[in-house]
Amino acid sequence: MSLILDHVNHIYGEDTNLAVAALRDINLVIPDGQFIGLIGHTGSGKSTLVQHLNGLLQPTSGSIYFNGQDISDKDFNKKELRSKVGLVFQYPEHQLFEVTVFQDVCFGPKNLGLSQKDVEIRAYNALKQAGVKEEQFYQSPFDLSGGQKRRVAIAGVLAMQPEVLILDEPTAGLDPKGRDEILGQIKKLQKETGITVILVSHSMEDVAEYVDRIIVMNKGAVMFDDVPKEVFKHYEALEEIGLAAPQVTYIVNRLKKEGVPVDTNVTTIAEAKDAILKVFKEGFSPC
């Protein structure tokens, strides 16, 4: 179960004189079970890209294959694709509408034509996976806090049992603890169920902490595609396109520049701590 993008281009308003190339020659393979971070500044083509992955947008040229099938084929089942590739938009809590949390999550599976019992089992499991507490199942979703609402919205997508889960800035507007809780829950879900997760984020610190692979978009093209450590080595190039490395990467690089022989291959606080302590242990150890 994988997604393959082969020379995908997308041009908005192609036949007009306002044509804008939003995606340029994108070639990507997204295998099963990866946790991928998609970063890029506003207007770099991230949203256009993710909307291609579940067929909301069609490539102007090039092809996208889902499990070996070209999704632009006339006889390709788009409806199935949309339930297999779940997209959680920014501020998904604005899409909540039902009277209770449980009914809201039931809405998606109900529209798949499943039996009432199956619908409820799916909703129950999805709410559990998203970390919603049972006592909240029969509350109005509008009485919940921001972070809780967002979990319910994510559960609504999980209830469709997607194989790929795409989250567009799932932590925007949440307090720091809320950010950690949501991302921790998604990481846990990804580990336990083997689902593929694509996280669109502006926070380099979050991306460094959680993902296996980073795709950096710039002006509609893929600029870097590698593990976090390798990508953040190019922190100067990232700055030029309006991004940055995590703060700790800058700290170790500054230290090194100023003569402290520290390992600069660092993207998280825990790694920075170990790298710095190592230097000082060696320095302080009695001969």
Add this chain to the structure above:
Amino acid sequence: MGIIKAVDLAFEYIRRDEEGNVEGITRAVDGVNLDIQAGDFVAILGHNGSGKSTLAKHLNALLYPTEGTVFVDGKDVKQPENIWDVRQTAGMVFQNPDNQIIGQVVEEDVGFGPENLGVPTKEIWERVEESLKAVGMYQYRKHSPNKLSGGQKQRVSIAGVIAMHPKCIILDEPTAMLDPNGRKDVIRAARALNQVEGITIILITHYMEEVIYADKVYVMDGGKVVMQGNPKTVFSQVEQLRELRLDVPQVTELAYELKKSGLPLSDGILTMDELVKELKLLKKK
């Protein structure tokens, strides 16, 4: 008395069910005392639902206190005759830039405020020009706001407030929807207004990095102010902040972790410069 003073401020929401029967009362702000001096840069932190925004809405009379009083530039916000003065003294910028821009052209949007104050046309244009220059958006004055990025829109919103010549600007999570560059630009604009124009800034945010240059930080929880002080004092208390669902900047957290592991660093290190300096000194010994 400072430019903004809150005395034992409390605010209660009455929760109602669908038929309009009273279900209960939520005390969103509970006995808050503030005294903010003119020209200060003040930050308010707190988790979602801690009462920050409810408090902020009292500072320009969008909400009235249930108990206690708020004075803005010496005027009691509860008195109806003060409301226009209060709103002109304290301008507000909200989280979502799309909800607060109404003009078809950037300069018209910025001119909307002063126009409603009855400012003469010539002076409106002068104010539009100086406000857009103050936030670095002057070259976009003829653009349509739709075509701007989130950070640019947010700076236009700030310009719209500055054009009213307020003494104080309240920014309620102005950067929550922006990318890192947009965030930097907005915070830079706010700091410049504070330092160059001497406008009092009250910044509500979830990004700890935005707070380190503030003169004073208030931390809210359950409608109360639970911590206050300069950024160094507040961010020294890493564990307590975590209990309040907050965080510290990455530099501060790294310094805290290193200290816990035995390196003799000082408390509440806020910037990379401080940390690098202290580590280099240690290395020399």
